[in-house]
Amino acid sequence: MGYTPDLLELIKQVEKTRQIRVARKKAGEEFPALTLDQRKIRLEKYHPDYRAGALRELKVGPSKGYTVAQEIADQFEAKSRIDPDKINLNEVHYETDVLVIGGGGAGTAAALIAEEAGAKVIIATKLRHGDANTMMAEGGIQAATKSWKDSPYYHYLDVMGGGHFENDPFLVKTMVSEAPKAIGWLESLGCMFNKWPDGKMFTLHGAGTCRKRMHYAGDMTGAEIMRTLRDEARNRIKNIGVLEFAPAVELLLDEKGFCSGAVLYNLETEEYFLVKAKAIVMATGGSGRLHMQKFMTTNHYGATGDGLVIGYRMGIKVRFLHATQYHPTGAVFPEQSEGLLITEKVRGAGANLVNIDGEQFVFEREPRDIESSSIIRECEKVGKGIPVPGQKGKFGVWLDSPMIDMLEGTGTVEREFPAKFILFKRYGIDISKLPMLIYPTLHYQNGGLEYKSDGYTTVPGFFVAGEVGGGVHGANRLMGNSLLDITVFGRLAGESAGKFVKERSDIGKLSVDHVRQYHKELEAAGIVTDRVSPMVLPDYTNLEVKKRQLTTTYVGSLR
Amino acid sequence: MPAVAQQSTEQIGTLNDASVRTDLIPIFIMGKQYDVPSTLTIQKAFEYAGYQLIRGCGCRGGICGACATVYRLPGTAKINVGLACQTVVQPNMYLTMIPFFPANRAIYDLDDLKPDAQTVLKYYPELAKCMGCNTCTKSCPMEIPVMEYISAALRGDIEQAAEISMSCVMCGICAARCPAELGQYNIAIMCRRITGKHIKPRAEHVREMIERINTGRYEEPLNKLVNSDIETLRKLYVERQMEPHNAPEEWTPDKKDYL
Numbered sequence: 149m150g151y152t153p154d155l156l157e158l159i160k161q162v163e164k165t166r167q168i169r170v171a172r173k174k175a176g177e178e179f180p181a182l183t184l185d186q187r188k189i190r191l192e193k194y195h196p197d198y199r200a201g202a203l204r205e206l207k208v209g210p211s212k213g214y215t216v217a218q219e220i221a222d223q224f225e226a227k228s229r230i231d232p233d234k235i236n237l238n239e240v241h242y243e244t245d246v247l248v249i250g251g252g253g254a255g256t257a258a259a260l261i262a263e264e265a266g267a268k269v270i271i272a273t274k275l276r277h278g279d280a281n282t283m284m285a286e287g288g289i290q291a292a293t294k295s296w297k298d299s300p301y302y303h304y305l306d307v308m309g310g311g312h313f314e315n316d317p318f319l320v321k322t323m324v325s326e327a328p329k330a331i332g333w334l335e336s337l338g339c340m341f342n343k344w345p346d347g348k349m350f351t352l353h354g355a356g357t358c359r360k361r362m363h364y365a366g367d368m369t370g371a372e373i374m375r376t377l378r379d380e381a382r383n384r385i386k387n388i389g390v391l392e393f394a395p396a397v398e399l400l401l402d403e404k405g406f407c408s409g410a411v412l413y414n415l416e417t418e419e420y421f422l423v424k425a426k427a428i429v430m431a432t433g434g435s436g437r438l439h440m441q442k443f444m445t446t447n448h449y450g451a452t453g454d455g456l457v458i459g460y461r462m463g464i465k466v467r468f469l470h471a472t473q474y475h476p477t478g479a480v481f482p483e484q485s486e487g488l489l490i491t492e493k494v495r496g497a498g499a500n501l502v503n504i505d506g507e508q509f510v511f512e513r514e515p516r517d518i519e520s521s522s523i524i525r526e527c528e529k530v531g532k533g534i535p536v537p538g539q540k541g542k543f544g545v546w547l548d549s550p551m552i553d554m555l556e557g558t559g560t561v562e563r564e565f566p567a568k569f570i571l572f573k574r575y576g577i578d579i580s581k582l583p584m585l586i587y588p589t590l591h592y593q594n595g596g597l598e599y600k601s602d603g604y605t606t607v608p609g610f611f612v613a614g615e616v617g618g619g620v621h622g623a624n625r626l627m628g629n630s631l632l633d634i635t636v637f638g639r640l641a642g643e644s645a646g647k648f649v650k651e652r653s654d655i656g657k658l659s660v661d662h663v664r665q666y667h668k669e670l671e672a673a674g675i676v677t678d679r680v681s682p683m684v685l686p687d688y689t690n691l692e693v694k695k696r697q698l699t700t701t702y703v704g705s706l707r
Numbered sequence: 708m709p710a711v712a713q714q715s716t717e718q719i720g721t722l723n724d725a726s727v728r729t730d731l732i733p734i735f736i737m738g739k740q741y742d743v744p745s746t747l748t749i750q751k752a753f754e755y756a757g758y759q760l761i762r763g764c765g766c767r768g769g770i771c772g773a774c775a776t777v778y779r780l781p782g783t784a785k786i787n788v789g790l791a792c793q794t795v796v797q798p799n800m801y802l803t804m805i806p807f808f809p810a811n812r813a814i815y816d817l818d819d820l821k822p823d824a825q826t827v828l829k830y831y832p833e834l835a836k837c838m839g840c841n842t843c844t845k846s847c848p849m850e851i852p853v854m855e856y857i858s859a860a861l862r863g864d865i866e867q868a869a870e871i872s873m874s875c876v877m878c879g880i881c882a883a884r885c886p887a888e889l890g891q892y893n894i895a896i897m898c899r900r901i902t903g904k905h906i907k908p909r910a911e912h913v914r915e916m917i918e919r920i921n922t923g924r925y926e927e928p929l930n931k932l933v934n935s936d937i938e939t940l941r942k943l944y945v946e947r948q949m950e951p952h953n954a955p956e957e958w959t960p961d962k963k964d965y966l
Contacts, residue, residue: 178952304932332910
């Protein structure tokens with residue numbers, strides 16, 4: 149295994165220019181960054197969101213008339229998995245104070261804080277507790293914690309600039325002000341951030357940051373955060389119950405219009421269960437597994453946007469869903485690593501992006517959408533992409549990781565990127581000596597359900613946290629702000645839900661009228677479809693096999 | 708359908724040419740033959756064969772530990788291990804996933820834990836039963852020297868146990884193979900949390916910043932930004948001073964107004 153002879157030959161072009169590029173970097177000379185106006189043009193010409201046919205107008209629901217990715221519109225313009233006329237709302241299987249939907253970072257943080265407020269909590273999650281994009285976040289978590297050079301003020305400017313100044317300013321203010329507290333909280337739970345011997349945390353640049361404020365735990369920051377939060381939740385088993393393989397497929401209201409629970413679907417037995425709760429925290433994360441425009445994705449297996457769908461159906465508006473984030477550096481070779489995230493920290497540490505001739509064509513720390521658009525331009529317009537072996541018509545560019553050892557000393561790549569180093573070693577590629585072949589990959593749902601800083605939404609009893617929500621990142625999230633988002637807003641939603649439970653008296657008669665209404669609206673809009681949503685799991689069965697699967701429809705085991 | 712094969716552990720599969728892919732190889736999923744493209748990971752091979760995975764699939768990127776897999780190749784008794792999402796299929800591999808293993812997990816209050824061997828032994832007394840066979844190390848798909856961190860924990864060197872086990876994905880193969888019935892990965896995370904909380908010095912700069920925020924120092928400057936129009940923000944954004952890539956940790960900006 150390893151690189152093909154053709155690729156090894158092409159790598160020589162990268163090596164030819166490497167010395168000079170390293171010397172320039174050491175001298176503090178960077179490739180010129182694009183101006184704000186140039187950024188705009190680059191996006192409009194090359195970003196996948198701007199391609200003809202990428203988006204379509206929603207015909208139904210609270211954000212009717214707003215345009216979102218086709219794949220998300222398909223999910224919105226589909227029927228519920230439950231029949232409102234057949235479901236027995238008198239048979240409640242679980243009752244709790246707070247129901248958290250989604251067992252990732254935001255959900256678990258919310259569960260912990262709600263529990264501390266005295267609430268009994270159930271976490272319902274589609275796969276295992278912790279199977280979430282949080283687990284896969286690699287590079288780090290932003291927070292202005294170094295007062296001699298940084299503050300929430302500068303963090304605020306960076307977040308807004310990254311999001312093209314369209315972000316919800318109140319959410320941004322909350323996030324950057326709460327950020328140091330989030331780091332302190334994670335540290336107090338035992339997260340092992342990389343530190344100097346005196347306890348000071350290491351921090352690095354990320355794309356679009358003006359100060360080095362990326363805190364990290366090797367190249368598995370998200371995994372460290374996720375497994376720590378999960379471990380803590382498991383220690384509180386008396387008050388935090390976890391239902392795994394039980395995604396929520398519909399929300400329940402009561403007659404007063406308060407959110408009052410959810411319908412869960414046991415993936416293994418195909419039973420549906422009702423949970424009644426005084427407060428619901430929606431934290432189902434993103435939707436990369438919808439594969440917008442057939443892009444490969446870095447997202448975990450369950451990222452199918454379930455929370456978006458059932459929240460929308462219940463009447464919560466969406467925003468910034470027209471903007472999908474393509475991470476600039478997804479692996480494209482070898483085939484088995486396709487779509488795999490190569491953390492932005494590699495570029496933060498100084499690795500250039502170079503084309504087939506070994507030329508640098510973009511500043512490596514542009515915001516993600518600009519960086520991705522520039523790679524797409526280099527391959528599609530300039531024509532200096534590197535052909536991906538065995539995949540006709542597919543191109544990539546080099547991410548020159550060996551520069552890092554030359555800049556920071558031999559052994560840095562292995563020490564700072566242990567997970568990726570081992571992974572590529574398995575494929576016979578030493579990334580401290582050879583560059584990686586990369587191309588943009590579907591990474592993040594910039595937008596989502598509308599919510600306020602404290603997690604509140606327009607439906608009482610319904611709170612939102614993390615990637616399923618939209619607004620804080622505007623149209624483009626910066627690296628290190630998603631782990632921050634889930635921690636900050638997870639905690640705040642948990643706090644709000646905990647308080648709300650105490651103030652809420654009783655739950656009225658349960659209702660799924662909103663589903664009935666939504667079905668009528670679909671009909672009135674002339675949408676005739678056999679689609680049901682949420683999708684729950686993507687289907688990767690090959691077509692030949694599918695033809696013979698006579699008893700299944702649409703996905704997997706839906707009968 | 709692939710040719711009907713005996714479910715012998717020495718079965719060598721027979722190829723068929725029914726598919727468009729020309730690089731199909733036989734593998735045996737839980738003893739049953741499927742022909743799959745040779746470049747796929749075990750996980751994608753399951754899906755290619757027609758499985759809709761529910762268990763045994765999480766991040767698909769080698770970090771969540773959902774898809775622990777054991778396999779054997781013809782002509783040898785050796786049991787190999789890997790993550791299904793990271794391991795490429797090989798002809799005639801004989802495999803199964805172990806998506807769950809009921810390892811022991813202690814319930815504890817992190818605040819109360821002392822960083823020593825007694826603590827670990829109190830919550831995981833089975834630690835003392837480790838017989839040093841090294842099967843755990845040999846069965847770790849992340850190539851962690853598992854037995855070394857178990858020894859470190861037993862010696863009371865919690866910090867070393869934490870550091871050695873840092874890249875653990877908690878897939879559970881070590882526990883599945885351990886003759887002393889240890890749940891190594893659960894012991895490891897307890898050591899890491901003790902280290903992060905009680906051994907490593909606390910980051911005081913984080914507390915300092917929290918204090919500053921609590922005094923309301925940034926409230927007014929931030930509110931000003933919240934109420935700024937786009938043009939003002941763009942200007943402030945463009946003018947913000949960049950900390951150079953190679954700047955030392957102590958670097959300070961020229962303008963200190965909003966620090």
